[in-house]
Amino acid sequence: MSLNEYLIPVVVVACLVVGYVIRVTPILQPARESIPLIVGILGAILGGVIQGFTVEAIIMGAVSGLASTGLNQVFRKTLNLKEGASK
Template sequence: MDFTILTEHFELVVVVGCLVSGYILKHWIKDVDNKYIPTSLAVLGAILNAVVSGLTVETIIYGALMGLASTGMHQAFTRFIENTQE
């Protein structure tokens, strides 16, 4: 599978917006369980990308992928900073 197609639909604004929203959900809103954060960010990424790039099925799917990617980026950064391994 060729992953270069993902770079054509990458929107930095959406990823950064999801990163910031995920941080706020995790650290400031204590009622949200951690297992719901990736789903919330996928939905938020889909909505943000639809607003930025236009409302199509393709932009919604890529937005959800960017929301999930922001979750993975946060986890990788946290593990790098804390120097922990599972």
């Protein structure tokens, strides 16, 4: 099995958006260090909701949630965005 078989695109996008909102919202700044944990748990929950609560669906959701963190970093490095920049 390849990694692509474990990714759920809807979960990746949803977690990417949630992570971005946490990062740019001033009141949520204390949770900024916990973004990977938050999107991992959110991904596991969404994976279970979308595909049924099986161990495989929960793992697929968690992997998708964590992949959104990596995807965010790829965007930031590609676009040369600074850590404090909101865009």
